[in-house]
Amino acid sequence: MAAVACDKFGPADLSRVIALDVSAPDSLEEYDTLKPHARVLDGHGDSVAATVVWATADTAPILTVLDSLTGWTVVNRTGQTGRLVARSDRLVSNPLSIRTLAAADTLFTTLVSTVDTVTLSADSVSDSLTVEVADTIKSSSGGDSLTVALAGRPVVYVITYPATSGPVTLVTNDSTHGLVTTDTVATGTSGIAFVQVRLLGAPVPDSVVVAAIARRVVGDTVPGSPVTFVVRFRP
Numbered sequence: 001m002a003a004v005a006c007d008k009f010g011p012a013d014l015s016r017v018i019a020l021d022v023s024a025p026d027s028l029e030e031y032d033t034l035k036p037h038a039r040v041l042d043g044h045g046d047s048v049a050a051t052v053v054w055a056t057a058d059t060a061p062i063l064t065v066l067d068s069l070t071g072w073t074v075v076n077r078t079g080q081t082g083r084l085v086a087r088s089d090r091l092v093s094n095p096l097s098i099r100t101l102a103a104a105d106t107l108f109t110t111l112v113s114t115v116d117t118v119t120l121s122a123d124s125v126s127d128s129l130t131v132e133v134a135d136t137i138k139s140s141s142g143g144d145s146l147t148v149a150l151a152g153r154p155v156v157y158v159i160t161y162p163a164t165s166g167p168v169t170l171v172t173n174d175s176t177h178g179l180v181t182t183d184t185v186a187t188g189t190s191g192i193a194f195v196q197v198r199l200l201g202a203p204v205p206d207s208v209v210v211a212a213i214a215r216r217v218v219g220d221t222v223p224g225s226p227v228t229f230v231v232r233f234r235p
Contacts, residue, residue, distance in 0.1 A: 018043050020052070020091040024084060027099040028063075029217050030075040036096065038071070038086045050088050057083035057095045075100045102135040104150050107214040107224035110192065115230045124199035125171070129229040131155055131212045132191045133222060149191025153214060157195045158182045160228075161209035168208050168231075170195045197231045207232045 024036035040050035054071035056063050062082030066072040073084060079102065083095035109131050116126045133153040137146040157170055159181045169176070170183045172195055179200065185193040197208050208231040214222035 016043055020086060020088050020093050022086045022093045022096060024071075024096045024098060025217070026097065027101055027217055028073065028075055029101045029103045030078050031103050032074070032216070032218050033066070034071075034073045034098065036071040036073070036084055036086070038088070038093070040088050040091070052086050052088045054084060054086050057085045062100055063098060073098075078102045101217065102148065102150060104133050104135060104153055104214060104216055104222045106134050106136050106147070107131055107155070107212070107222045107227060108134075109212075109227050109229075114228060115232070117232045117234055118197075118199070120199070120204065120233055120235055124233060125174075126197040126208075126231045128194040128196055129157070129210055129212065129231075130192055130194040131214070131227050133187050133193070133214050134191050149187075149189075151187055151189045151191060153187045153191070153193075154184050155187060155193040156182065156184050156213045156215070158211050158213070159197075159208060160211050161207070162205045167200055167203055167205055169198050169200055170210070171198045172196070199233060204233050 019041040021039040021041055022036060025034060028034045036054060038052040039047045042048050053068045054065050055068060056065055061076045062080045063084065064074050064076045066074060078100045081097050081099050083097055085095050086093040111130055118124050118126050133150045133155065135148045135150055137148060159170065165179060165181045170180045172185060183195060185195060187193045197210060210229045211226035213225040216222060
């Protein structure tokens with residue numbers, strides 16, 4: 001996400017500071033730190049040395065700027081959209097909108113078993129290989145933790161066995177028959193993501209191993225990853 005603030009200038013003022021070019025990721029998870037970027041530009045479009053100061057543009061503290069000069073920012077309240085602005089002398093950037101997200105801290109399967117046996121047929125498809133991405137909130141009173149499902153989080157499914165692609169594919173609907181060995185599925189409103197394994201043809205593998213991996217916005221692997229599923233094909 002980027003925004004530019006500009007100042008008016010005449011044809012002989014190309015050496016003057018005339019623009020503030022800013023950018024930042026469009027989302028931030030709690031416990032992570034965001035660092036926005038800013039460049040002060042002259043009339044030639046070249047970067048010039050200048051002091052840039054960052055601040056929030058919200059009356060309610062959705063985001064907290066830890067350092068106004070570096071722009072280091074953390075989440076104060078999740079599930080909302082905060083705004084950052086940059087200033088340099090008379091230039092003020094347009095607000096950068098940043099969604100604040102709860103941190104995913106657990107990935108687990110909702111199935112009783114991670115092993116599924118499929119009887120060979122005209123269209124052999126496994127049961128859904130289901131995982132949930134959630135945020136675990138510990139009780140301050142020492143009671144049971146609260147597990148909050150997180151929607152819209154990416155889960156990467158990968159066929160890790162057999163090593164040779166071809167006989168099986170990952171599918172997310174009944175009509176798909178194309179070969180897919182790696183697929184990214186976003187969790188639904190209940191925090192659930194799933195794929196199925198479809199047999200495309202011979203040779204029929206004795207089993208198929210699928211790994212499910214969830215990652216946070218900053219790229220860190222969510223604890224519990226990978227969840228490993230085994231699909232067996234039997235006559």
